[in-house]
Amino acid sequence: MNTTAKIGLYGAALALTFTSAYGIGAVADPLTGKTPSAPHAAHQESNAMNHGNRHTGATPPLPGGLQISQDGYTLNLLTPRLAAGQEAPLRFAIKDEAGKAVTDYARAHDKELHLIVASRDLNTFRHLHPSLGTDGIWSTPVDLPAAGDYRVFADFSPAKQGAKPLTLGADLAVAGPYQPRELPPQKATAEVDGYAVTLDGTLAAGKMTGLTLSVAKDGKPVTDLEPYLGAYGHLVALRAGDLAYLHVHPEGEPGDGTTQPGPSISFMATAPTNGAYRLFLDFKHQGNVHTAAFTLPTTNRTTPDATTTQHEEHTSTEHH
Incomplete structure (x- = not known):
């Protein structure tokens, strides 16, 4: 970018x-x-x-990466499952409202699209730069070491006039012996x-x-x-x-x-x-x-504002 x-x-x-x-x-x-x-x-x-x-x-508005679709664009993950410890291509496309794969992107930070893959336990992280085919399908090799649930983030800006930068997210399942890990x-x-x-x-x-x-x-x-x-x-x-x-x-x-x-x-x-x-x-x-x-x-705790506190107290009274 x-x-x-x-x-x-x-x-x-x-x-x-x-x-x-x-x-x-x-x-x-x-x-x-x-x-x-x-x-x-x-x-x-x-x-x-x-x-x-x-x-x-x-x-x-929701934070980035929590939605698979936004502003008329959808992350279509064509590789929803991978095997742990085995390098394989990860393929996906960005579809527009008409269901057509987007092929024209604005460059940001030296790239047209950035791909992040992270395990749900945040122990594994990959920052990748896939290649775009003429058919609008992105692809990149990936090797994920541990089985479990992962999140794929596509960060991009459509070249269409007026389009805003987006970060879309989709779930990825990685098969293999699973051992839960703490943060x-x-x-x-x-x-x-x-x-x-x-x-x-x-x-x-x-x-x-x-x-x-x-x-x-x-x-x-x-x-x-x-x-x-x-x-x-x-x-x-x-x-x-x-x-x-x-x-x-x-x-x-x-x-x-x-x-x-x-x-x-x-x-x-x-x-x-x-x-x-x-x-x-x-x-x-x-x-x-x-x-x-x-x-x-974080090192502190926020204090609920007065309006929120009054609302919660009122709701609590109603239930009793």
């Missing part, structure tokens, strides 16, 4: 916006931070997760491929807080991160429980004169709800892309 087109794919919806001190920032929603640039704003608007007052009469525990440092990525900061519902991710290798800060999808870092956030989806990209870009290639990546974030979030940071160094994963629960 091109950073000038910012916030895209997987960028849909939880009221979340991350901002980068040296460049990482605009998003689509569960963690909301700094006001994005114009290209990011259009994408964020379509993907924002609105948790407004329930008494306003307005229905808040990975919270840790400050993630070890991946010889790199140590440290997360500093907290996440709070309804309150903006700072998050900083620092990359090191062999005990030394990495100061020569390489561009990946038009940026130095790429972040996907999934909410534990329903896998509500958020894709975050930096506002700055390589070569803009201010964005530094590491070691620290800073964000300002606000969680829309209390709960646990799983963060996946992609970064590129020495020609290879690495993914560091973190579990980050």
Whole structure:
């Protein structure tokens, strides 16, 4: 996804916006931070997760990835089942209202479509870039290590005039011996491929807080991160429980004169709800892309507003 087109794919919806001190920032929603640039704003608007007052009469939009159909587009997963530990092609199409496969997409972050595959327990994560056939069918090889239920997210922008960026989701079943796994525990440092990525900061519902991710290798800060999808870092956030989806990209870009290639990546974030979030940071160094994963629960509890409390008390009285 091109950073000038910012916030895209997987960028849909939880009221979340991350901002980068040296460049990482605009998003689509569960963690909301700094006001994005114009290209990011259009994408964020379509993907924002609105948790407004329930008494306003307005229905808040669903977070990205929770729907298989939206705005006339449908994710048609042609490979609904795979076998664990066996590489096989994953095929799908995006259908329009007429049931025709879409073949024309707008590029965002260097790609026309981004595909995320994540297990429901958030222990397995894949960020893939499939190939598009002339028949409108996307395909990519995938090898998932563990059996269980997975969610497939297609993050894209139709090239049709007036169409908004979308993140659609569908369930994928992976067959094999199944062993339930718990959500990975919270840790400050993630070890991946010889790199140590440290997360500093907290996440709070309804309150903006700072998050900083620092990359090191062999005990030394990495100061020569390489561009990946038009940026130095790429972040996907999934909410534990329903896998509500958020894709975050930096506002700055390589070569803009201010964005530094590491070691620290800073964000300002606000969680829309209390709960646990799983963060996946992609970064590129020495020609290879690495993914560091973190579990980050919120650290506070929100207090119900007076209107909500009165409503609940009134309802409770009626039932008694």
